[in-house]
Amino acid sequence: MAYLSMGEAHRRITEYLNRFSDAVSFQDGPSLKHLLSVSSNSPNLLSLADSLNVFQDANRLIKQSDRYSQFGEMLASLLRSFQNYRIGHLVDAYNAFEKSANYSAFLQEFRNWESAWAMEAMYVIAYEIRVLAERADRELASFGKTPEKLKGAGSFLMKVFGALAGKGPKRVGALYVTCQLFKVYFKLGTVHLCRSVIRSIETARIFDFEEFPVRDKVTYMYYTGRLEVFNENFPAADQKLTYALMHCNHRSEANIRMILKYLIPVKLSIGVLPKSGLLEKYNLVEYNNVVQALKSGDLRLLRHALQVHEDRFLRSGVYLVLEKLELQVYQRLVKKIYIIQKQRDPSKAHQVKLEVIVKALKWLEMDMDVDEVECIVAILIYKNLVKGYFAHKSKVVVLSKQDPFPELNGKPVDS
Numbered sequence: 001m002a003y004l005s006m007g008e009a010h011r012r013i014t015e016y017l018n019r020f021s022d023a024v025s026f027q028d029g030p031s032l033k034h035l036l037s038v039s040s041n042s043p044n045l046l047s048l049a050d051s052l053n054v055f056q057d058a059n060r061l062i063k064q065s066d067r068y069s070q071f072g073e074m075l076a077s078l079l080r081s082f083q084n085y086r087i088g089h090l091v092d093a094y095n096a097f098e099k100s101a102n103y104s105a106f107l108q109e110f111r112n113w114e115s116a117w118a119m120e121a122m123y124v125i126a127y128e129i130r131v132l133a134e135r136a137d138r139e140l141a142s143f144g145k146t147p148e149k150l151k152g153a154g155s156f157l158m159k160v161f162g163a164l165a166g167k168g169p170k171r172v173g174a175l176y177v178t179c180q181l182f183k184v185y186f187k188l189g190t191v192h193l194c195r196s197v198i199r200s201i202e203t204a205r206i207f208d209f210e211e212f213p214v215r216d217k218v219t220y221m222y223y224t225g226r227l228e229v230f231n232e233n234f235p236a237a238d239q240k241l242t243y244a245l246m247h248c249n250h251r252s253e254a255n256i257r258m259i260l261k262y263l264i265p266v267k268l269s270i271g272v273l274p275k276s277g278l279l280e281k282y283n284l285v286e287y288n289n290v291v292q293a294l295k296s297g298d299l300r301l302l303r304h305a306l307q308v309h310e311d312r313f314l315r316s317g318v319y320l321v322l323e324k325l326e327l328q329v330y331q332r333l334v335k336k337i338y339i340i341q342k343q344r345d346p347s348k349a350h351q352v353k354l355e356v357i358v359k360a361l362k363w364l365e366m367d368m369d370v371d372e373v374e375c376i377v378a379i380l381i382y383k384n385l386v387k388g389y390f391a392h393k394s395k396v397v398v399l400s401k402q403d404p405f406p407e408l409n410g411k412p413v414d415s
Helices: 006-025 029-035 043-054 058-064 069-086 090-102 104-112 119-142 149-164 169-188 191-203 214-230 234-247 253-269 285-296 299-308 310-316 319-323 326-344 354-363 370-382
Strands: 351-353 388-391 396-399
Touching: 006 029, 006 043, 006 058, 006 069, 029 119, 043 069, 058 069, 069 090, 069 104, 090 119, 090 149, 104 149, 119 149, 119 169, 149 169, 149 191, 169 191, 169 214, 191 214, 214 234, 214 253, 234 253, 253 285, 253 319, 285 299, 285 326, 299 310, 299 319, 299 326, 310 319, 326 351, 326 354, 326 370, 351 354, 354 370, 370 388
Parallel strands: none
Antiparallel strands: 351 396, 388 396
């Protein structure tokens, strides 16, 4: 940092306070939002933070002028947040920002303003409270202390949600805050807390989903789609994640990749393989062998893929979804045997000996006996992945002559 005189520091702080006051007085939302973004690292705000570390008595400047009195406490805490963030004291930066954000005057004024001019400013506050809390918790963890700030951020965001969820133009901001809450709950591992805000959005008559901004609708569908994956409600997960993919900005490859990371396992579960090149395009190559295993009926390849990428799949929460694809792999193996038999002797193609399936599995280095295979085929029939019945005495599964391997009726993944 270049040398900064006391007088120059005084001037910069005063300029910031005047800009804040003018933004509120003239209801200039775009200007106000830039003045609240602690973590943006913008040159103007970095300059402000440096000035605060030179001129230590900013509170006196706030108290001296009636222009700032309405939001005096908020501004004092906000400036402390900038100052601490600049020197890397992240817990102190969060504590100061939370105090500033919780200061009732601004939130109360926001409720009272009839227009939604300060909506973007409220978005910034909601974003900053979450981001600063995450960084403060990492700092606490590095000191061997219990991370606790993100939980407090979630409580504050619920207050903001309450301020936005009423009637009027401000209600369109409720979905943005909901998405910030989702990010908090997923980070904390308390996804069950999402249910109450989902009910508010999806059952309240005051909300028309289509009136929300596209950005927020995509984020909302992404997180609710992930929740449906956890609940193993794959048709609903498919619908929500597909919506997110179709409406996501096509230039935002990182966001598309995040959506596909969950949509692809869902599609695989309903019998749809991704289009050629999609996995490479979005760097999702961990699914390559999973797809190949489904195509070839290679159980060994599927288990190897799950083992190699176990940590990644567990972190994403899709490991159990992919593990259950084993039944589809068994179905594909039986289907391949059926196709080979049909080529050799069409009249007997529908009679598949269990011993033949055992031999195929042994060739894949999967050691199973006839009883184990019979149990697996019984599950395939029960799950309607195979149409047929057992001839127990001869240890043969007799396949239906019409549509012995029903499709799961999914839709392809688009790029």
